[in-house]
Amino acid sequence: MGETDKIWNILMVGVGGQGIVLASDLLAQAALLSGFDAKKSEIHGMSQRGGSVFSHIRFGKKVYAPVIPEASCDILVSLELLETLRWTAYCHPQTKAIVLTEKILPASAKEYPSGIETEIKRIFADSLFIDPASLIPKIKDKPYLNVALCGLLANFLPLGPEAWQKALEECIPPNYYEENWRAFKEGRLLGCK
Amino acid sequence: MVFTTKLLSGNEAIALGAYEAGVKVGTGYPGTPSTQILEVLTTFQDVYTEWSVNEKVAFEVALGASLAGVRALVTMKHVGLNVAADPLFTSVYTGVKGGLVIVVADDPDMHSSQNEQDSRHYARAAKIPMLEPADSEEARLFTRLAFELSEQYDTPVLLRSTTRLSHGKSIVKVEDLKRPILPQPGFTRNIAKYVMVPSNARKRHQAVEERLLRLSLAIPSLPFNLIEKQPSQVGIITSGVCYQYVKEVFPEAAVLKLGLVWPLSLEQIRDFCNHYENLFCIEELDGFFETELKAFGFKVKGKELLPVTGEYSPSIIKERLAGYFQTKPVDHRSRQTQASLSELKLPPRPPALCPGCPHRTIFKILAELGLVVAGDIGCYTLGVMPPFSAMDTCVEMGGSIGLAQGIELAEGPEGQSKAVAVIGDSTFAHSGITGLINAAYNKRTSVIIVLDNNTTAMTGMQPNPFSGQRINGESTTAIDYRLLGQAVGLQDENIRLVDAARPEEVLTNLKELLATKRLSLLVVKGPCMIWKRKQKK
Numbered sequence: 001m002g003e004t005d006k007i008w009n010i011l012m013v014g015v016g017g018q019g020i021v022l023a024s025d026l027l028a029q030a031a032l033l034s035g036f037d038a039k040k041s042e043i044h045g046m047s048q049r050g051g052s053v054f055s056h057i058r059f060g061k062k063v064y065a066p067v068i069p070e071a072s073c074d075i076l077v078s079l080e081l082l083e084t085l086r087w088t089a090y091c092h093p094q095t096k097a098i099v100l101t102e103k104i105l106p107a108s109a110k111e112y113p114s115g116i117e118t119e120i121k122r123i124f125a126d127s128l129f130i131d132p133a134s135l136i137p138k139i140k141d142k143p144y145l146n147v148a149l150c151g152l153l154a155n156f157l158p159l160g161p162e163a164w165q166k167a168l169e170e171c172i173p174p175n176y177y178e179e180n181w182r183a184f185k186e187g188r189l190l191g192c193k
Numbered sequence: 194m195v196f197t198t199k200l201l202s203g204n205e206a207i208a209l210g211a212y213e214a215g216v217k218v219g220t221g222y223p224g225t226p227s228t229q230i231l232e233v234l235t236t237f238q239d240v241y242t243e244w245s246v247n248e249k250v251a252f253e254v255a256l257g258a259s260l261a262g263v264r265a266l267v268t269m270k271h272v273g274l275n276v277a278a279d280p281l282f283t284s285v286y287t288g289v290k291g292g293l294v295i296v297v298a299d300d301p302d303m304h305s306s307q308n309e310q311d312s313r314h315y316a317r318a319a320k321i322p323m324l325e326p327a328d329s330e331e332a333r334l335f336t337r338l339a340f341e342l343s344e345q346y347d348t349p350v351l352l353r354s355t356t357r358l359s360h361g362k363s364i365v366k367v368e369d370l371k372r373p374i375l376p377q378p379g380f381t382r383n384i385a386k387y388v389m390v391p392s393n394a395r396k397r398h399q400a401v402e403e404r405l406l407r408l409s410l411a412i413p414s415l416p417f418n419l420i421e422k423q424p425s426q427v428g429i430i431t432s433g434v435c436y437q438y439v440k441e442v443f444p445e446a447a448v449l450k451l452g453l454v455w456p457l458s459l460e461q462i463r464d465f466c467n468h469y470e471n472l473f474c475i476e477e478l479d480g481f482f483e484t485e486l487k488a489f490g491f492k493v494k495g496k497e498l499l500p501v502t503g504e505y506s507p508s509i510i511k512e513r514l515a516g517y518f519q520t521k522p523v524d525h526r527s528r529q530t531q532a533s534l535s536e537l538k539l540p541p542r543p544p545a546l547c548p549g550c551p552h553r554t555i556f557k558i559l560a561e562l563g564l565v566v567a568g569d570i571g572c573y574t575l576g577v578m579p580p581f582s583a584m585d586t587c588v589e590m591g592g593s594i595g596l597a598q599g600i601e602l603a604e605g606p607e608g609q610s611k612a613v614a615v616i617g618d619s620t621f622a623h624s625g626i627t628g629l630i631n632a633a634y635n636k637r638t639s640v641i642i643v644l645d646n647n648t649t650a651m652t653g654m655q656p657n658p659f660s661g662q663r664i665n666g667e668s669t670t671a672i673d674y675r676l677l678g679q680a681v682g683l684q685d686e687n688i689r690l691v692d693a694a695r696p697e698e699v700l701t702n703l704k705e706l707l708a709t710k711r712l713s714l715l716v717v718k719g720p721c722m723i724w725k726r727k728q729k730k
Contacts, residue, residue, distance in 0.1 A: 028200050032198065041357055042360055044228075050545045050548075051542055051543055065437045065438050065440075065506075066434065067507070071530065082539055085537060088531075089531065089532075091532035092530055106542040107543075107545045107578070107579070108540045108541050109540035122533075123533055123535065
């Protein structure tokens with residue numbers, strides 16, 4: 001398979017209410033605007049009520065399945081620390097993991113499990129941890145963390161800034177656009193070390 | 194034609210296709226994964242939409258509109274079609290005037306459902322054509338064509354979706370369109386066709402059989418099925434999202450992709466199958482095609498290799514079929530290994546009642562009182578989860594009230610008031626009220642607890658007959674619980690409306706009602722937190 005035929009597989013995961021759907025809409029839209037075929041898939045309804053959520057985004061020259069085949073994910077974007085580990089079946093050892101170290105205690109647990117970061121580092125050769133506490137002051141408010149992570153993700157994808165900007169314009173209500181674009185740009189800076 | 198490309202979900206594309214077909218009336222009852230179709234359709238100009246009280250009524254409204262000459266769309270989830278099955282079967286006899294399309298969205302793997310029934314059986318049982326698109330663009334086109342097929346063959350048409358189609362997004366061509374100019378509507382009396390007394394229905398049944406035969410003979414010339422012949426030993430018969438999975442892993446496979454999943458064309462299937470040594474039916478849920486193809490006499494494999502339960506994926510199809518192909522399946526991985534699974538035991542994160550949900554109160558109380566709780570379908574079904582674990586049954590929409598009555602009967606006088614029903618406002622309107630009437634009529638004594646959060650929350654905040662609002666935000670009448678209770682024959686003191694934010698009052702009222710040993714209605718009011726937040730925006 002030539003590089004031009006490459007299908008990019010991005011898996012976004014987190015907890016219901018963190019904004020996975022919007023973040024994945026942005027990515028898929030940016031891919032479409034960059035001239036790629038794009039598909040995405042997620043789940044609505046009961047599973048969204050505080051449960052584990054995910055969105056598969058795929059883009060390339062021609063995409064068939066709306067879901068990522070196992071062990072094929074290029075970049076795993078996780079908005080919650082331990083959720084990162086729930087989806088490793090979709091990953092291979094070279095999958096890049098972008099992890100927001102947000103900790104949301106599952107209702108089934110008394111305390112948050114320890115050793116998660118170490119385990120992520122063991123499984124993923126390439127992992128990037130983002131502390132929400134250091135990011136929030138720069139982007140006004142928590143609701144835009146999802147968009148900030150899209151900004152970070154943008155560093156690793158063949159999608160131009162114009163496509164992202166246009167995707168933001170199309171996916172976000174006009175009066176929230178400026179703040180989101182700022183969050184996106186702050187996120188993008190995190191990838192430039 | 195001028196068009197732009199857009200990423201649309203299957204549901205958005207179905208709404209667009211219906212609009213493009215000139216649909217005038219859209220009805221339905223919310224149900225994951227079908228809900229967004231009507232929500233999108235309601236944003237278009239010149240289309241009447243409604244959330245009906247339930248799927249049966251939604252179907253009847255759409256059928257009436259069709260018989261009076263306009264194109265009508267009705268949407269529901271798979272279990273909703275059970276509710277609408279009665280008008281479905283006989284509408285096939287009456288036929289249509291304006292095109293009538295019924296969208297039914299199945300939920301393999303039960304992401305948000307109580308069972309994973311395969312709606313294709315309804316097409317065969319009701320003798321009605323069924324289409325199944327494989328991506329959003331097909332969803333748009335098939336919906337548009339479904340209206341034409343409906344009018345051409347004088348039959349309602351089912352359009353089947355699944356969760357991955359409805360909630361997946363793919364590219365759709367959005368044309369700069371003009372809606373078609375359709376004949377002037379109006380109801381024309383046609384007793385022989387529309388009044389299904391036995392003498393008329395016998396003739397109509399003949400017509401239904403003739404129509405289905407005529408359609409099956411026409412299939413090779415219709416645009417729904419796709420034959421991709423290849424120099425291969427393997428031929429695959431598939432439909433819907435499974436087609437995408439097959440193409441993902443076996444792009445070289447010969448495929449008969451059925452867009453019209455019922456009826457089937459023996460001629461077309463024979464023409465395809467005769468070319469290939471190894472034939473496989475790749476279909477989620479039941480072996481529907483497999484059964485039919487075996488009845489035609491073809492040697493096909495299907496469910497002996499792949500499961501009847503859950504969703505399929507590219508991975509499972511690759512794993513189970515790879516041995517039958519000479520070339521290796523496509524592997525998109527940059528490396529041939531899977532990441533190691535975590536050695537840590539992760540705490541599960543199942544869905545749960547929202548932390549700020551006012552209806553957590555009642556489940557805490559029910560758990561403490563140790564009552565038998567007949568539950569129902571909605572967010573509040575999550576009362577079964579820890580820390581409450583306060584639910585003993587959940588079967589179908591509106592079922593709690595009937596089940597509580599049966600439990601009471603079986604337990605005898607000792608069991609009086611031990612079983613309570615817990616049901617949400619939208620579900621109560623959908624099909625709980627008939628259960629309440631039955632309880633009053635037959636002198637049962639349960640306490641029926643309605644959890645009123647002012648919206649249909651689980652499916653994403655749709656108004657309902659108790660919330661005083663229509664689908665488009667327009668205000669309307671709201672059912673008065675007290676008058677309703679009185680009308681079915683409850684005593685006034687057995688009808689209580691309490692505030693979920695006052696747990697002591699909820700508890701006191703529940704205890705008092707249980708002590709009366711008479712049929713009671715306890716309405717616990719507390720608006721959904723998510724709904725409230727959305728109102729502020």
